Amino acid sequence: MKYDIVVIGGGPAGLAAAKSAYDNGAKKIVILERDKELGGILQQCIHNGFGLHKFKEELTGPEYAQKYIDMIKNTDIEVKLETMVLNISEDKIVSMINPVDGYMEIQAKAVILAMGCRERTRGAIAIPGERPSGIFTAGTAQRFLNMEGYMVGKKVLILGSGDIGLIMARRMTLEGAKVLGVIELMPFSGGLNRNIVQCLNDFDIPLLLSHTVIYVQGRDRLKKVIVAKVDENRKPIKGTEVEYDCDTLLLSVGLLPENELSKDAGINLDTRTSGPIVKQSMETSIPGVFACGNVVHVHDLVDFVSEEGERAGKFAACYIDEENCKLERVSHISNGNGITYTVPQIINLEDIKGKLEIFMRVNNVYKNKKIVVTDDNGVIASFKRTHLAPGEMEKISLPEVLLKKICGNISIELQEGL
Incomplete structure (x- = not known):
């Protein structure tokens, strides 16, 4: 069986990725979910506080999940529940098994990894x-x-x-x-x-x-x-x-990104995040294989997971349509003083459209610092922060006009003072 895009994982990242890919032109899409229902971990998070960024309202976990489930129901996206993915081959053949189909192999033009994370x-x-x-x-x-x-x-x-x-x-x-x-x-x-x-x-x-x-x-x-x-x-x-x-x-x-499939597929992983190394398109080291959500790095807010899923879905649809998501002139992002990790880790400078959002975590509690972004020529941008903590993910945005001027690789670090 052949599909345009196979999404592995039916949690918030996978649902957002599938819907975004569909909206951007990919039509034959399947979501493979190992649980008996869609929604992922959100289904057990009955407290409120979800959706303030994405939907501008305060929702419980199941309510947030249901919004995306309803979106998927209004499309032709196929869903296979109680489905365990066993392997992803180099040529994007996804091996899976479930009680209805038994063992199956699916040929995908693009794969989106959205397996989430697990507890220590x-x-x-x-x-x-x-x-x-x-x-x-x-x-x-x-x-x-x-x-x-x-x-x-x-x-x-x-x-x-x-x-x-x-x-x-x-x-x-x-x-x-x-x-x-x-x-x-x-x-x-x-x-x-x-x-x-x-x-x-x-x-x-x-x-x-x-x-x-x-x-x-x-x-x-x-x-x-x-x-x-x-x-x-x-x-x-x-x-x-x-x-x-x-x-x-x-x-x-602690939580660990669920990356056994990624390892077996030969995807390059970041030792700091335990997730795949990705570009701003969320593409991994294997062309046509994308990753998003907690399988890349552990997020604080599900709203950001959904945004990342939407980006992965958009670029996966772009990949199968034009196959233009190739590395040309790239810049690698490294973490300097006070920064534990950054995502994405690679920027394709030939494919800059709009702003670039970079997520990061610091390694301690800090007061009155600057997040400073530099390239080979010096400081590109700085962002003031009165409080930083490891438990709160930071996000900065670099506009397109700055990104097009980047020379060499990028480093992000904390410096003193506001």
């Missing part, structure tokens, strides 16, 4: 101790509670202050659980400031920075969690141990 588990961070029940990733607990109707515990401790951990602190409290605190290894929170205020401060839930879990106890069910303060090298400090009596430990210790 207890095994990934090697928490010592016994192996009782009652230890969940925050996302798993969220699904049990919001979609399956199961209360995962009554006396809860949360390790990690990422957004999902903060949101689950509030959610568990609203369901009647006692949340003893949120433990964070770093000296700053990994979540958005609004979530710290709305999910912790408003419910008097303590946040312990520069602390970590050093041991868990419990033969069948979790009984105790031992927490200790850490030094500047993130090593536990002897004598600072505190025992918490609890039956549940939720882990919000």
Whole structure:
């Protein structure tokens, strides 16, 4: 079977990419989704706060997803649910399997990767101790509670202050659980400031920075969690141990882009983001294979995921129509002082249309800094910021008039002063 575009993943990135590709002229499109419904992680995010940028209204996760699902229903885009993609070949043959079609191979003119991300588990961070029940990733607990109707515990401790951990602190409290605190290894929170205020401060839930879990106890069910303060090298400090009596430990210790398919396909990955290296068109190192959303880098807001998906869909449609998304005169973006990573990592200077948006994260909490963009000739642009934090993604926009003057490669760094 042949398609113009195969979209792998039916979450917000994949839905936006498919709709954008359709609107830009690609007609034979299929979305492959491994779950039993479209919408991705949004279906379990029943809290509000979505859509403020994209739809100019405050929506819950399912409401946001439904807007895109309805858009897809009004097109000829095909959807295959409960479909697991097994492989993507060099010539863009996508191997998949599902209960209806069995094993199938699909020939695509272009592929869009939108597989999202996954949570790090207890095994990934090697928490010592016994192996009782009652230890969940925050996302798993969220699904049990919001979609399956199961209360995962009554006396809860949360390790990690990422957004999902903060949101689950509030959610568990609203369901009647006692949340003893949120433990964070770093000296700053990994979540958005609004979530710290709305999910912790408003419910008097303590946040312990520069602390970590050093041991868990419990033969069948979790009984105790031992927490200790850490030094500047993130090593536990002897004598600072505190025992918490609890039956549940939720882990919000980071998200990783889901890139097994990307690796197997031979796509170049960025070690900083764990996602594909992309150009401003969201094309990867393999021509005709695009990527968008949390499979590229972990976003804060779903609105930005959708925007990135729309860009990937637009350029994928362009690729199959004209095959003009080729590298000619390129500039590589590197991260300097204070910057952890930037996306995109490559700009095709022969294909500049309008402004270029660059996303980035900083490596610490900073006050009163400038984000400075330079090329081989010096400073191109600078952007003032009164506050920067690792938990809040930064975005800058470079207008076309500046991009056309770029000489050589670009570096982005933090400098002092406003």
